[in-house]
Amino acid sequence: MSCTLSEFRKREIIFAAGDQTQKLPKLISGAAILFSILPDGRRQVLDLAGPGDFLHFESDGELDHFAEALTVCEVAWYESADLLKSQDTALFLMEQMRERLGMERRHITMLSRKSAGERLADFVNLAADCLGRDGDRFELPLTRQQIADFTGLSLETVSRTFAGWERSNVLTKIEGKTYEMRPGLPTVA
Amino acid sequence: MSCTLSEFRKREIIFAAGDQTQKLPKLISGAAILFSILPDGRRQVLDLAGPGDFLHFESDGELDHFAEALTVCEVAWYESADLLKSQDTALFLMEQMRERLGMERRHITMLSRKSAGERLADFVNLAADCLGRDGDRFELPLTRQQIADFTGLSLETVSRTFAGWERSNVLTKIEGKTYEMRPGLPTVA
């Protein structure tokens, strides 16, 4: 299967809403966030992506969201026609889309009725999954604002909640953006 | 393309989480809600479906959500293998999944930072689209609780918000579950 590879630096935009596309981008390594910009200028973070995740499924048309590299990342660009040629790869693509749909639905559930603490605990687990853990340690290469835009909270609430966790020793900042978690975070439903 | 047809009455369960499936259900007529049940017993409404919408994309495995008929509805059950055989229908299926993904992302955006009024205005528009409008009139065959479970609000807040709209004449209850809207609902982003 032919595809081209490209690399992005941290904070680089991988693609923007409004771009025309003919290829499907798959994240090979690193992590990215998907977001849209609302009419009032606010950003809504839609999803996190890790290695193996497709960043969009628009095979031919205009993109409706942005993707930004959270870390250095490699992206493979596939021809969607190639992927649909064989039933195997079509099935694989469908599986990918279904997983993404499941992610979005968990996101909906998280936003729907959970408290600030529960949302952030969900987020931390999700982020650790996407970005990789080293034992109990993980990195959060996102700004407070990005975390707020993912969890639907204000950045102050994000900050206060993390501070509370650090005070009660369920979370420790090791250095920079690296944290270590201990059992005791609100349960993830 | 071979497929079987079945019909459901209002409030009937079309399929349940945990069911095994080999077929993809497409709504031909009527409307349905998709929801999941959380560990604490609460229901989370994930989506509304109207004519032409697939109710899930699980081609072979266990379902993770429920579908319930909001009105009388007809459902066509397709073999997923059939749909993936030709590139045309595979592309069509992919388009359907992409649209569903877009719906979920709008849902995320709605839940993320909007006020009760904005969420319900979004919901009303979405519901009118799914369930069909007759000019400015539309039906809402959902309970207050279901609307609350979709918008992430309490049923009391849903009730109060509708009551407020009726008082200010931006929404009128015609009879039963039929409403008429007038310009003036919070803008949909």
Place this chain on the structure above:
DNA sequence: CGCAGGATTGATATTACTCAACCGTGGTGG
């Protein structure tokens, strides 16, 4: 060293939730 952007913290305001009582209606059975 100084600057800029992000992060933290505090005080206050607001929104929507919770708890609780009450209403309306459709259906059932005496």
Place this chain on the structure above:
DNA sequence: CCACCACGGTTGAGTAATATCAATCCTGCG
């Protein structure tokens, strides 16, 4: 045929959670 019941819906009072506004603090970097 009517009374009653059950369920969904409405309304009110009080509260709790989180947003907002504002001041200050880090930290990485030129």
